[in-house]
Amino acid sequence: MINYSSDVSLKDFTTMKLGGRAKFMVNLKSLSQLDQIIEWVNKESINFLMIGGGSNIIWLDEGFNGLLIVNQLPGFEVENHQNDWIIKVGAGEIWDKIVAKTVLLGLSGIEALSLIPGKVGGTVMQNVGAYGQEIKDSLIDVEVFDTVAKKYQVLSRDQCLLDYRSSLFKNYQPRQYLILSLRLRLTKNNFKYHSYEALDRYFDDHKIVPLDSETIRQAVMNIRRTKLPNPAEIANCGSFFANPIVTQEQFDKLNLDIKHKAPHWTFDHKIKLSAAWLIEYSGLKDFHDRQTGFATWFKQPLIVINENGKTTKDLIKFKDLIVNQVFQKTQVRLSMEPEFLPN
Numbered sequence: 001m002i003n004y005s006s007d008v009s010l011k012d013f014t015t016m017k018l019g020g021r022a023k024f025m026v027n028l029k030s031l032s033q034l035d036q037i038i039e040w041v042n043k044e045s046i047n048f049l050m051i052g053g054g055s056n057i058i059w060l061d062e063g064f065n066g067l068l069i070v071n072q073l074p075g076f077e078v079e080n081h082q083n084d085w086i087i088k089v090g091a092g093e094i095w096d097k098i099v100a101k102t103v104l105l106g107l108s109g110i111e112a113l114s115l116i117p118g119k120v121g122g123t124v125m126q127n128v129g130a131y132g133q134e135i136k137d138s139l140i141d142v143e144v145f146d147t148v149a150k151k152y153q154v155l156s157r158d159q160c161l162l163d164y165r166s167s168l169f170k171n172y173q174p175r176q177y178l179i180l181s182l183r184l185r186l187t188k189n190n191f192k193y194h195s196y197e198a199l200d201r202y203f204d205d206h207k208i209v210p211l212d213s214e215t216i217r218q219a220v221m222n223i224r225r226t227k228l229p230n231p232a233e234i235a236n237c238g239s240f241f242a243n244p245i246v247t248q249e250q251f252d253k254l255n256l257d258i259k260h261k262a263p264h265w266t267f268d269h270k271i272k273l274s275a276a277w278l279i280e281y282s283g284l285k286d287f288h289d290r291q292t293g294f295a296t297w298f299k300q301p302l303i304v305i306n307e308n309g310k311t312t313k314d315l316i317k318f319k320d321l322i323v324n325q326v327f328q329k330t331q332v333r334l335s336m337e338p339e340f341l342p343n
């Protein structure tokens with residue numbers, strides 16, 4: 001028997017704590033429930049949206065005239081192949097609990113992704129990354145329900161088109177697939193530390209040698225706790241702006257001051273700029289806007305916090321203010337990382 005709630009506040013389903021109401025909501029706990037839910041929405045012609053932990057979404061004030069499916073699909077199965085371990089994880093598991101379990105087993109591959117909020121399914125949506133690791137480095141495949149073909153499928157990592165903060169699910173065929181589980185390949189006795197500036201500095205300062213995934217997890221957690229606001233205490237969606245990617249030609253046209261000072265990284269003939277630096281350069285770090293109730297975080301200006309904002313309309317005003325001022329000062333246009341829903 002499926003328990004559908006009705007007229008639910010969407011503020012409780014986003015770490016930004018904004019949004020209108022959903023007509024219906026259901027917690028998805030098994031695949032047999034999913035079959036029944038799909039049958040119901042098809043029969044009644046109801047729109048539906050699946051989410052995980054709501055840490056990368058912002059609901060519009062108008063709300064959602066459909067069914068919100070909150071993925072709570074469980075699962076943690078391990079196949080042990082000596083050095084390579086394959087784990088299959090339910091999309092509704094809390095991501096950081098899975099990282100903790102794998103580190104406890106002495107496995108390596110996702111430890112630098114410690115403390116990223118949200119659920120397992122959300123990680124492939126935008127190919128989550130932090131401290132030199134991305135989910136695409138260890139992903140084998142993704143089990144999905146294809147809502148167009150109306151069948152269960154397994155998509156290989158290559159089919160998921162994972163790239164910097166993008167994927168098949170987010171950029172090419174949004175809403176077509178419901179993510180049900182992932183398989184990851186982790187290593188047991190093959191730990192390698194891939195140098196990353198913030199971690200190098202942490203290990204130097206604390207005189208620690210990174211010998212295993214546990215050392216990396218602890219370092220990442222300590223750095224994140226000092227740098228980022230905890231969404232359970234201060235409403236936010238993590239990085240609100242993505243690092244802009246420009247061509248060499250666009251980079252060459254930037255003003256000399258920016259070209260010389262702005263941190264940037266070259267990859268695949270493109271250049272990634274630091275959005276945090278551009279915001280700070282534009283005088284918007286620790287910027288509090290009394291009119292809208294939003295601010296940029298004093299330690300990391302990429303993060304927009306909801307101090308006492310009431311509406312998504314005001315958040316959009318705040319975002320436009322930042323984007324326009326950064327563009328005026330730098331000629332670089334920032335784009336948002338979290339997604340407005342429904343879209």
Ligand SMILES: Cc1cc2nc3c(=O)[nH]c(=O)nc-3n(C[C@H](O)[C@H](O)[C@H](O)COP(=O)(O)OP(=O)(O)OC[C@H]3O[C@@H](n4cnc5c(N)ncnc54)[C@H](O)[C@@H]3O)c2cc1C
Nearest residue numbers: 051052053054055056118119121122128129130179237238
């Ligand atoms: C403080 C903070 C720090 C953060 N740090 C990082 C970071 O370092 N790196 C990084 O990459 N991200 C970071 N994030 C962003 C966010 O936590 C991740 O993107 C996370 O993986 C989102 O997972 P979620 O379950 O909350 O997804 P949600 O916000 O619930 O959903 C995000 C999108 O995915 C879709 N979706 C979610 N689950 C499913 C599913 N099972 N099937 C189909 N569609 C689905 C939703 O419809 C929506 O479009 C941070 C966020 C916060 C608040």
